[in-house]
Amino acid sequence: MFNIVLISPEIPLNTGAIGRLAVNTNSTLHLIRPLGFSIDDKSIKRAGLDYWEKLDLKVWNSVEEFFEEHSSSRLFFATTKSDTPYFKMEFQKDDFLIFGSETKGIKEEILNRFKSKNITIPMGKEGRSLNLAMSVAIILYKAIEQNFEELNYE
Numbered sequence: 001m002f003n004i005v006l007i008s009p010e011i012p013l014n015t016g017a018i019g020r021l022a023v024n025t026n027s028t029l030h031l032i033r034p035l036g037f038s039i040d041d042k043s044i045k046r047a048g049l050d051y052w053e054k055l056d057l058k059v060w061n062s063v064e065e066f067f068e069e070h071s072s073s074r075l076f077f078a079t080t081k082s083d084t085p086y087f088k089m090e091f092q093k094d095d096f097l098i099f100g101s102e103t104k105g106i107k108e109e110i111l112n113r114f115k116s117k118n119i120t121i122p123m124g125k126e127g128r129s130l131n132l133a134m135s136v137a138i139i140l141y142k143a144i145e146q147n148f149e150e151l152n153y154e
Contacts, residue, residue, distance in 0.1 A: 005098040010036030017133040023051040082118035091143035
């Protein structure tokens with residue numbers, strides 16, 4: 001349905017929760033190395049509960065490898081460094097929703113390369129950023145809302 005991409009995630013509990021979200025939305029989870037944990041880590045599986053075994057998971061060795069494979073795909077980059085709210089975008093089935101690590105986000109060079117596809121979740125002035133799993137859920141469910149009729153959820 002959709003593709004969730006995490007570039008160098010650091011916190012296994014976030015990735016586990018996102019994996020569970022991916023299973024429940026029929027989405028594919030792409031993890032781009034380096035990872036801040038082992039995929040076999042107990043905490044990642046604990047956060048994903050028994051969903052982890054059902055997950056459509058793809059692991060990439062580098063961001064360059066991922067981009068080579070998906071150069072013609074529709075890519076959206078979630079960042080606090082954009083003025084374009086995610087809800088102003090029109091998402092399509094099979095889009096790639098890309099998120100950076102919990103502490104560093106997405107590298108500036110990548111954001112600059114895909115500037116027209118940078119999106120943000122609006123926040124108040126006191127906040128710096130949202131939890132990664134929460135951010136994925138917010139944007140993913142907007143994409144689902146926009147495409148609900150053709151997604152065949154039961």
